[in-house]
Amino acid sequence: MSPAASHSTNASRDLGNRVAEELAAGLFSGRYRPGEMLPKETELCDAFGMSRPSVRNGLQILSSLGIVRRISGKGTVVEEFREWNLLDPMVTRWMAEYAQPNPNFLAEIFEFRHATEPTIAALAARKATARDLLAMEEAFQGMEAALEGAEAGEEWDRSAFSDHDVAFHAAIYRATHNLVWAQLAHILRPSITLVVRTSNETAEELRDSLGRHRHLMECIRLRRPEDAEEAARRVMARTAFDLGITPDPDAGPGPAPNAHAPDDAPKKASPHRRA
Amino acid sequence: MSPAASHSTNASRDLGNRVAEELAAGLFSGRYRPGEMLPKETELCDAFGMSRPSVRNGLQILSSLGIVRRISGKGTVVEEFREWNLLDPMVTRWMAEYAQPNPNFLAEIFEFRHATEPTIAALAARKATARDLLAMEEAFQGMEAALEGAEAGEEWDRSAFSDHDVAFHAAIYRATHNLVWAQLAHILRPSITLVVRTSNETAEELRDSLGRHRHLMECIRLRRPEDAEEAARRVMARTAFDLGITPDPDAGPGPAPNAHAPDDAPKKASPHRRA
DNA sequence: ATACTAGGCTATGTCAGACATAGGGTTCAA
DNA sequence: TTGAACCCTATGTCTGACATAGCCTAGTAT
Numbered sequence: 001m002s003p004a005a006s007h008s009t010n011a012s013r014d015l016g017n018r019v020a021e022e023l024a025a026g027l028f029s030g031r032y033r034p035g036e037m038l039p040k041e042t043e044l045c046d047a048f049g050m051s052r053p054s055v056r057n058g059l060q061i062l063s064s065l066g067i068v069r070r071i072s073g074k075g076t077v078v079e080e081f082r083e084w085n086l087l088d089p090m091v092t093r094w095m096a097e098y099a100q101p102n103p104n105f106l107a108e109i110f111e112f113r114h115a116t117e118p119t120i121a122a123l124a125a126r127k128a129t130a131r132d133l134l135a136m137e138e139a140f141q142g143m144e145a146a147l148e149g150a151e152a153g154e155e156w157d158r159s160a161f162s163d164h165d166v167a168f169h170a171a172i173y174r175a176t177h178n179l180v181w182a183q184l185a186h187i188l189r190p191s192i193t194l195v196v197r198t199s200n201e202t203a204e205e206l207r208d209s210l211g212r213h214r215h216l217m218e219c220i221r222l223r224r225p226e227d228a229e230e231a232a233r234r235v236m237a238r239t240a241f242d243l244g245i246t247p248d249p250d251a252g253p254g255p256a257p258n259a260h261a262p263d264d265a266p267k268k269a270s271p272h273r274r275a
Numbered sequence: 276m277s278p279a280a281s282h283s284t285n286a287s288r289d290l291g292n293r294v295a296e297e298l299a300a301g302l303f304s305g306r307y308r309p310g311e312m313l314p315k316e317t318e319l320c321d322a323f324g325m326s327r328p329s330v331r332n333g334l335q336i337l338s339s340l341g342i343v344r345r346i347s348g349k350g351t352v353v354e355e356f357r358e359w360n361l362l363d364p365m366v367t368r369w370m371a372e373y374a375q376p377n378p379n380f381l382a383e384i385f386e387f388r389h390a391t392e393p394t395i396a397a398l399a400a401r402k403a404t405a406r407d408l409l410a411m412e413e414a415f416q417g418m419e420a421a422l423e424g425a426e427a428g429e430e431w432d433r434s435a436f437s438d439h440d441v442a443f444h445a446a447i448y449r450a451t452h453n454l455v456w457a458q459l460a461h462i463l464r465p466s467i468t469l470v471v472r473t474s475n476e477t478a479e480e481l482r483d484s485l486g487r488h489r490h491l492m493e494c495i496r497l498r499r500p501e502d503a504e505e506a507a508r509r510v511m512a513r514t515a516f517d518l519g520i521t522p523d524p525d526a527g528p529g530p531a532p533n534a535h536a537p538d539d540a541p542k543k544a545s546p547h548r549r550a
Numbered sequence: 551a552t553a554c555t556a557g558g559c560t561a562t563g564t565c566a567g568a569c570a571t572a573g574g575g576t577t578c579a580a
Numbered sequence: 581t582t583g584a585a586c587c588c589t590a591t592g593t594c595t596g597a598c599a600t601a602g603c604c605t606a607g608t609a610t
Binding site for chain 1: 288291328332335336339340341347357360361362363364365380383384386387390391394398453454455456457458459462
């Protein structure tokens with residue numbers, strides 16, 4: 001009807017988000033770099049075929065995420081990467097979706113996970129409810145199913161596996177029933193999908209990883225905080241190997257990926273190393 | 276001059292932020308509660324004396340922070356608290372500024388800090404640069420100066436002390452040179468200012484706290500990760516006491532989770548939130 | 551009587567055009 | 581060389597209008 005609809009808002013009703021999304025694709029993929037200027041509003045209007053208010057709406061979103069800064073009378077400049085709100089859910093989604101894997105950045109997220117997930121697992125073992133355990137179990141079964149599909153010979157769906165992997169770890173974060181950690185679950189997605197997209201684990205390696213996840217889940221279910229802590233360390237050791245940070249999945253918890261730190265102190269030997 | 280200035284944009288050039296700020300004050304103080312509806316746009320225009328685009332701009336900011344949800348044709352509804360992006364710098368500022376201290380929430384942030392700051396301190400001890408150490412030192416001297424002013428008898432400026440306290444811990448977070456932790460430094464402000472606003476430490480207690488901070492700083496400067504870890508635990512033990520979480524600042528690093536809420540918030544047996 | 555549809559009302563989403571003002575550069579004079 | 585006055589550009593804001601999603605109500609058919 002009315003093909004020449006004047007406003008023609010038949011498509012989406014959320015144009016600002018579309019603008020932000022498209023620009024984010026360029027921002028996160030590195031097409032626009034910090035310090036550079038984005039096209040001016042009128043040019044973006046032209047490029048997207050939308051009115052100025054909608055374009056401004058999109059720019060506003062990016063601005064409130066610390067990704068760009070709007071300078072009155074001058075234009076829109078890309079902020080330094082360090083200023084971006086990397087912990088915002090939308091930003092983490094964009095990272096997982098558009099960013100090309102940056103080894104340095106992945107290593108930093110891993111460093112964070114490596115230091116915290118054992119603690120989180122212990123807390124989860126103390127506080128997890130039946131609902132939390134269910135979420136973990138469903139995610140785990142999803143990983144299992146994806147892996148079996150792969151072993152059945154079909155072409156193997158990496159994204160299905162990594163989605164459930166994300167869900168598994170997020171369930172543990174949420175099981176702490178702590179607002180801060182629950183929100184930090186968002187950084188899992190870029191951390192996991194970016195590595196899965198590039199690395200090439202064998203079926204055997206994945207099965208090993210799955211076993212470690214199962215063990216972690218069992219420790220949480222049985223309410224054994226200390227065992228859960230150790231189990232989480234073993235999961236992270238596996239992840240470190242898949243990320244290429246350690247040469248051996250059973251190698252100790254090398255804390256920092258980059259060893260340029262002038263540490264005259266011996267690194268912390270894991271206190272309870274039950275083999 | 277031109278009293279009938281039509282546009283009269285004499286005041287600020289950032290009306291959207293003003294709207295967001297004012298609404299945030301109401302949102303964080305509990306005047307608007309999750310599930311409720313905000314006034315409609317035209318009413319807000321009237322209340323703030325601004326045009327619809329500006330008001331929409333402010334609502335857009337709150338929306339992109341997960342604080343409200345805009346429903347086309349219906350209105351603006353306040354999201355559940357758990358959906359708010361509590362890790363966003365602007366949100367943490369609003370929490371520190373407008374939220375009345377919620378014991379439960381403070382306990383959760385403390386739980387997070389208690390679990391992570393020792394690790395962070397150890398990492399900082401490995402990676403801190405001269406610039407990081409300078410930032411820590413300046414913040415520490417700021418705390419010292421504020422405390423001495425207090426002991427000199429003048430009326431004592433809590434906010435000066437807590438600002439430098441925030442800066443001190445933030446410097447440690449940043450000294451890790453890890454993007455994730457650097458961003459997490461933002462949660463320090465509500466955690467610290469909210470407790471300082473309510474608690475009533477004596478000068479002696481503050482001096483004790485200051486000593487623990489100094490020791491932590493020295494351990495980091497001397498690049499002793501393990502000592503820094505322990506020193507951070509002692510700082511957190513002091514903080515736990517000031518928060519009313521533990522009865523004794525030297526009561527070991529009792530993992531706060533199960534022991535919190537001694538007097539003012541009787542702990543529920545079931546962790547389920549459902550009422 | 552119940553269920554389903556049609557219509558109207560409300561509040562948000564989008565558009566168009568206009569003016570005001572901050573930032574930055576340029577020109578001209580002291 | 582330096583300073584001030586000028587102009588241009590791009591963003592910030594306003595006004596007024598229409599389009600559409602969500603919701604409520606009334607009317608009709610079975």
